Amino acid sequence: MGRYVAxxxxxxxxxxxxxxxxxxxxxxxxxxxxxxxxxxxxxIDPVQVAQIKQNLGLDQPFMVQYWDYLTGLFQGxxxxxxxxxxxxxxxxxxxxxxxxxxxxxxxxxxVAVGIPxxxxxxxxxxxxxxxxxxxxxxxxxxxxSFVLGYFAQYVFAFxxxxxxxxxxxxxxxxxxxxxxxxxxxxxxxxxxxxTRTSVAENLRADYVRTAIAKGxxxxxxxxxxxxxxxxxxxxxxxxxxxxxxxxxxxxxxxxFNVQGVGRTVxxxxxRREGSTVVGIVTLLVLVYLAASLIVDLLYAVLDxxxxxx
Amino acid sequence: xxxxxxxxxxxxxxxxxxANTPLLEVRDLHVEFHTRDGVAKAxxxxxxxxxxxxxxxxxxxxxxxxSVSAQAVMGIIDMPPGKIPKGEILFxxxxxxxxxxxxxxxxxxxxxxxIFQDAxxxxxxxxxxxxxxxxxxxxxxGLSRKEAKAKSIELMDRVRIPxxxxxxxxxxxxxxxxxxxxxxxxxxxxxxxxxxxxxxxTTALDVTVQAQVMDLLAELQRExxxxxxxxxxxxxxxxxxxxxxxxxxxxxxxxTAPVHELYARPAHPYTRGLLDSIPRLDQKGQELYAIKGLxxxxxxxxxxxxxxxxxxxxxxxxxxxxxxLHQVTEQGGGEIAGRGSACHFWKETIHG
Amino acid sequence: MPEALTVKDAxxxxxxxxxxxxxxxxxxxxxxxxxDLRRNPLFxxxxxxxxFLVAMAVAPGLFTDVANPSSGDPANRYLQTPHFAHVFQADxxxxxVQGRSIWARMVYGTRTSxxxxxxxxxxxxxxxxxxxxxxxYFGGWVDALLSRLTxxxxxxxxxxxxxxxxxxxxxxxxxxxxxxxxxxxxxxxARVSRGAVMTVKQSDYVTAAxxxxxxxxxxxxxxxxxxxxxxxxxVASIALGGYIAAEATLSFLGIxxxxxxxxxxxxVSTAKDQLRIAPHTLLMPSILVSLCxxxxxxxxxxxxxxxxxxxx
Numbered sequence: 001m002g003r004y005v006a007x008x009x010x011x012x013x014x015x016x017x018x019x020x021x022x023x024x025x026x027x028x029x030x031x032x033x034x035x036x037x038x039x040x041x042x043x044i045d046p047v048q049v050a051q052i053k054q055n056l057g058l059d060q061p062f063m064v065q066y067w068d069y070l071t072g073l074f075q076g077x078x079x080x081x082x083x084x085x086x087x088x089x090x091x092x093x094x095x096x097x098x099x100x101x102x103x104x105x106x107x108x109x110x111v112a113v114g115i116p117x118x119x120x121x122x123x124x125x126x127x128x129x130x131x132x133x134x135x136x137x138x139x140x141x142x143x144x145s146f147v148l149g150y151f152a153q154y155v156f157a158f159x160x161x162x163x164x165x166x167x168x169x170x171x172x173x174x175x176x177x178x179x180x181x182x183x184x185x186x187x188x189x190x191x192x193x194x195t196r197t198s199v200a201e202n203l204r205a206d207y208v209r210t211a212i213a214k215g216x217x218x219x220x221x222x223x224x225x226x227x228x229x230x231x232x233x234x235x236x237x238x239x240x241x242x243x244x245x246x247x248x249x250x251x252x253x254x255x256f257n258v259q260g261v262g263r264t265v266x267x268x269x270x271r272r273e274g275s276t277v278v279g280i281v282t283l284l285v286l287v288y289l290a291a292s293l294i295v296d297l298l299y300a301v302l303d304x305x306x307x308x309x
Numbered sequence: 310x311x312x313x314x315x316x317x318x319x320x321x322x323x324x325x326x327x328a329n330t331p332l333l334e335v336r337d338l339h340v341e342f343h344t345r346d347g348v349a350k351a352x353x354x355x356x357x358x359x360x361x362x363x364x365x366x367x368x369x370x371x372x373x374x375x376s377v378s379a380q381a382v383m384g385i386i387d388m389p390p391g392k393i394p395k396g397e398i399l400f401x402x403x404x405x406x407x408x409x410x411x412x413x414x415x416x417x418x419x420x421x422x423x424i425f426q427d428a429x430x431x432x433x434x435x436x437x438x439x440x441x442x443x444x445x446x447x448x449x450x451g452l453s454r455k456e457a458k459a460k461s462i463e464l465m466d467r468v469r470i471p472x473x474x475x476x477x478x479x480x481x482x483x484x485x486x487x488x489x490x491x492x493x494x495x496x497x498x499x500x501x502x503x504x505x506x507x508x509x510x511t512t513a514l515d516v517t518v519q520a521q522v523m524d525l526l527a528e529l530q531r532e533x534x535x536x537x538x539x540x541x542x543x544x545x546x547x548x549x550x551x552x553x554x555x556x557x558x559x560x561x562x563x564x565t566a567p568v569h570e571l572y573a574r575p576a577h578p579y580t581r582g583l584l585d586s587i588p589r590l591d592q593k594g595q596e597l598y599a600i601k602g603l604x605x606x607x608x609x610x611x612x613x614x615x616x617x618x619x620x621x622x623x624x625x626x627x628x629x630x631x632x633x634l635h636q637v638t639e640q641g642g643g644e645i646a647g648r649g650s651a652c653h654f655w656k657e658t659i660h661g
Numbered sequence: 662m663p664e665a666l667t668v669k670d671a672x673x674x675x676x677x678x679x680x681x682x683x684x685x686x687x688x689x690x691x692x693x694x695x696x697d698l699r700r701n702p703l704f705x706x707x708x709x710x711x712x713f714l715v716a717m718a719v720a721p722g723l724f725t726d727v728a729n730p731s732s733g734d735p736a737n738r739y740l741q742t743p744h745f746a747h748v749f750q751a752d753x754x755x756x757x758v759q760g761r762s763i764w765a766r767m768v769y770g771t772r773t774s775x776x777x778x779x780x781x782x783x784x785x786x787x788x789x790x791x792x793x794x795x796x797x798y799f800g801g802w803v804d805a806l807l808s809r810l811t812x813x814x815x816x817x818x819x820x821x822x823x824x825x826x827x828x829x830x831x832x833x834x835x836x837x838x839x840x841x842x843x844x845x846x847x848x849x850x851a852r853v854s855r856g857a858v859m860t861v862k863q864s865d866y867v868t869a870a871x872x873x874x875x876x877x878x879x880x881x882x883x884x885x886x887x888x889x890x891x892x893x894x895x896v897a898s899i900a901l902g903g904y905i906a907a908e909a910t911l912s913f914l915g916i917x918x919x920x921x922x923x924x925x926x927x928x929v930s931t932a933k934d935q936l937r938i939a940p941h942t943l944l945m946p947s948i949l950v951s952l953c954x955x956x957x958x959x960x961x962x963x964x965x966x967x968x969x970x971x972x973x
Contacts (some may be wrong), residue, residue, distance in 0.1 A: 011809070018813030026825045138962065142955035144906040146913050146926075147947040150933055158937055206430035212385050213425075214496065215418030216448050224444075225433055232435075247818030251910060265821065266914070269828050275826060285816045303435055304480040 003098040012289050019285045024066050027274040040211050079275030086277045099260035103245040114188045117239060118195020119227055125200040137189035149182045149255035166257040179256040183248055187241045194237055198230040239295030243288035331358035332536040334502050338396035340377050343389060346587045347608040351377040353560035359536040366539045372604050374560035375540045379506045383423050384413045419449045422497035425655065426509040428489035432481040438492050439477035445499040464495040468525060472475035487518035498529060504536040511546060523550060544587060553647055556580050557607050559615035576637045576650035576659040578620050622654050695968035703965035710956035717742030718772040727751045727765035731921055732878055743941055754945045758935055763945050770923045774953060777838055778904040784843040786897045789850025798885060815848040820907060827916045842904055853896045893963040897955035902957035909950045925950045
């Protein structure tokens with residue numbers, strides 16, 4: 001197990017470097033000049049611009065910039081925002097907890113609702129219940145999250161007045177509920193469908209038949225034998241979804257005006273704040289890589305047949 | 310010509326301990342599956358009975374209904390698509406088909422247990438064998454986890470799994486095929502049931518291991534005086550352990566006989582074909598006999614005798630009239646106990 | 662004794678009853694799937710919807726008589742609510758904040774949406790399955806290299822990555838959006854096709870072909886590709902729905918296709934400021950986006966179910 005973890009971590013290094021390099025070069029190719037953008041309509045003093053660029057290391061060749069960035073990253077230095085002169089690390093530290101809270105809230109909702117619905121459908125494959133649930137899930141997947149967001153806002157905030165249209169206080173879970181559900185909707189549908197498929201497939205498995213032949217009560221056949229085995233693929237999916245939820249917050253946070261990573265990265269993109277964008281995307285890549293490692297290890301716990309060498 | 314009474318051994322008002330009372334009696338059992346290609350009639354009027362300590366072998370090809378009828382006895386057929394439109398399954402005189410699901414559940418595992426063919430897929434891959442064995446005691450007898458584990462080790466010892474104590478927490482995939490099948494047997498034996506149904510218990514095993522497992526099963530059966538229904542397609546397995554045999558074809562019993570009678574003098578062309586297709590040392594070098602054709606599609610079973618398209622003796626009557634299970638007699642007319650043949654030409658087959 | 666057909670007796674598969682194989686015709690996976698699909702109402706509905714949408718994209722003039730959907734109505738009917746009885750007419754679904762016919766803009770936006778989604782899907786399928794096939798078939802260092810490359814692209818959040826690329830272009834045409842989405846989107850197909858190829862590679866007929874001395878090209882084209890195609894097709898048709906949603910989302914965020922090209926996402930974005938006073942301006946294009954995505958998802962779903970006998 002220890003060796004496996006070590007090997008996986010080693011494999012992650014090139015992926016991590018590759019991904020950050022990719023995102024860094026995508027940012028570097030940006031034609032907009034962030035320093036010029038700083039001056040806006042004012043007269044630009046080329047000497048001053050060159051000075052600022054030199055201070056920020058923007059006059060260096062691309063590879064040198066990337067190397068500086070990467071080495072800085074390992075020392076916890078994400079760079080500095082050009083307009084505000086704030087360290088990017090501070091900006092991220094402000095926004096990250098908000099998105100983490102939103103994503104985790106969403107995740108809890110996903111697990112608490114998606115899995116039971118999937119089990120309910122999977123236990124009765126091809127019945128009206130199953131087909132209805134599958135169709136609703138399909139419907140939910142089809143609606144882009146910005147559409148769902150505005151729809152939810154219109155109905156629950158404007159028409160029914162149950163909640164605020166915008167999130168003012170990101171620590172208030174009542175206000176976060178609506179964005180969390182909207183954020184979860186897409187993944188929820190996938191989790192439901194995946195659980196349903198897995199349960200329906202395992203329902204025919206020989207060991208389930210054995211469990212019934214042993215005279216176990218229905219709740220035990222389902223709870224101990226069927227659902228536990230069916231959860232293995234679902235757990236894999238859920239792990240990867242944590243990253244997806246955080247990245248998906250770009251849209252949801254925009255709709256509900258949540259001051260999280262999504263809004264921050266969006267504003268940074270518009271203002272051409274390269275280091276902020278790269279910093280946030282890098283963190284999201286890290287979250288994704290960590291989650292996929294955890295999922296792999298969890299896999300071994302859930303399925304004893306898997307042995308890591 | 311007498312027709313064998315389908316309820317030859319009527320359950321009397323005796324207790325279950327009486328050796329002559331059938332433990333299990335299946336009467337006119339029908340099972341069908343409703344599929345999108347039509348209704349597959351898997352079992353079409355099967356009768357058989359098992360007494361305590363007795364071994365009944367049910368012989369047949371895939372799709373002959375041998376496994377389905379056993380699953381109907383266990384009550385583990387998926388309904389739908391399965392359906393039991395007709396029949397009775399009497400366990401100690403009580404029709405299980407009329408029982409509540411809860412009553413049936415209490416019988417399953419505790420009174421009637423089943424051994425499945427492929428232990429690797431029949432055991433839950435993600436739970437330890439100790440847990441799966443212990444579950445029997447915990448559910449049916451309400452034992453604690455710890456007590457159940459001790460019992461599991463005892464059971465594993467009983468089926469002669471070496472180092473049971475160390476292996477109780479291992480998972481099914483960590484055992485060899487033979488050991489896994491022993492675990493299946495242990496699970497079936499756990500609560501000392503009255504009847505065990507073994508569905509091709511040795512098919513998935515190596516030949517050398519087959520004999521060991523079969524011997525173990527026979528030994529334990531004698532020890533506990535259990536009834537055993539052995540479902541198989543292997544005539545070799547049957548000869549050593551069975552008391553009587555029922556040969557099934559297309560959902561019907563086509564021949565019943567005490568085991569040695571059947572080998573010596575088959576009374577149905579299908580049984581004869583099966584016996585002739587066994588390779589024999591004294592016929593080395595000759596072409597091996599094979600029954601021509603394939604078993605019928607269960608959604609379209611041929612009219613008359615289902616075997617007629619493949620039967621060397623088939624005549625016009627075989628294509629129109631369904632043969633009943635005739636009582637087989639000696640040439641002189643003397644009844645042979647327990648023998649029946651569902652063939653219009655049984656006399657020619659056995660005596661000809 | 663012959664075990665003619667091994668059948669799990671408790672649940673006989675619906676396709677062939679236990680017993681002899683069907684005498685009348687040999688059903689292939691594809692013909693069986695087609696038989697299934699024609700009887701699946703979800704497939705019929707989704708196929709009809711797709712035909713309808715494609716027709717709108719090809720010949721928008723057939724569905725609306727508004728010649729220029731980008732210019733406001735001379736009568737200045739700002740935010741007028743729908744007249745549902747006036748099917749296909751300019752005022753059918755009302756007017757937006759600039760007095761433009763919402764229906765006409767929806768019709769003309771179809772071409773944008775479908776062009777992006779279909780082009781991205783084609784590019785992604787070609788490139789992704791090529792990478793997946795090479796990795797899956799050759800294994801070893803080829804696989805290691807290509808798999809890591811796939812991981813690198815997969816680790817970048819799709820929408821966010823596309824946003825980063827697109828902000829570099831001040832004027833974003835349909836093709837820029839297509840390339841940005843395809844650049845990041847191929848990984849899923851690569852993974853699926855790698856898995857499918859690896860499964861097929863181990864099958865007996867491939868071993869047999871190798872034993873008979875077939876060339877690598879022949880094995881790849883005659884055996885691997887046709888047999889590994891099913892899962893790729895399914896994933897591609899579901900992904901197509903996803904690209905429609907992605908394009909709309911990017912346009913909605915203001916970093917998708919630039920005006921004057923008509924895009925549903927842009928219209929939704931414009932309409933969001935009038936959400937309280939004129940929800941129909943937002944609702945109508947939103948419904949069409951969702952319907953369009955739904956059509957392709959249902960289509961992919963139906964095909965998947967038909968091709969996967971296990972799920973019957």
